Amino acid sequence: MRTLAIGLAALALLGGRKTEGPDTQINAAQKLADGTFYVGADMNGKSVAMAVGDALRVELESIPTAGYVWQVAGQPDFLEHVGDGMRATDPEVQDQPGYTGGNHYLSFDFRATAPGTGTLTLVEGRPWELEAGEPPEGNFALTVTVTG
Secondary structure, three states: OHHHHHHHHHHHHHOOOEOOOOOOOOOOOEEOOOOEEEEOHHHOOOEEEEEOOOEEEEEEEEOHHHOOEEEEEEOOOOEEEEEEEEEEOOHHHHOOOOOOOOOEEEEEEEEEOOOEEEEEEEEEEOHHHHHOOOOOOEEEEEEEEEEO
16 A cells, blocks of 8 residues: 555656546546446445446545545455546646646546455545554545446
8 A cells, every 4th residue: 555655646746647537527427438437526435336347437636736645445356456547627727837736636447357346445645644544534435346
């Protein structure tokens, strides 16, 4: 977990990999054109059903330039964590030369590898504070059901 937290902090400081997603956060799990199930903050505490081989992207807003990042705290064995990304919440402003800071959407990509039901959990905080035992600033939990 320490390695992931450090990696996410580095992504935040270096600009990260931009990811594609809806222009705004949505209010339900949505299947994107490429077949990826997209889940935003509004799905906290809810469920999503998918099939083996399907992709899942969880995208949550944070302030990585202030050190606040989301990180995976727990995931079912049947979900493979295949990537992370980041995109600006206001690209028109944030992509201008010389602009620094601002909120960003952090994304976590998973692939369903086997049938099962379990909870995917993410926490938000400054990695060094979380490692020191401070409680997270935010919690996100999603029940994922994968069918064969």
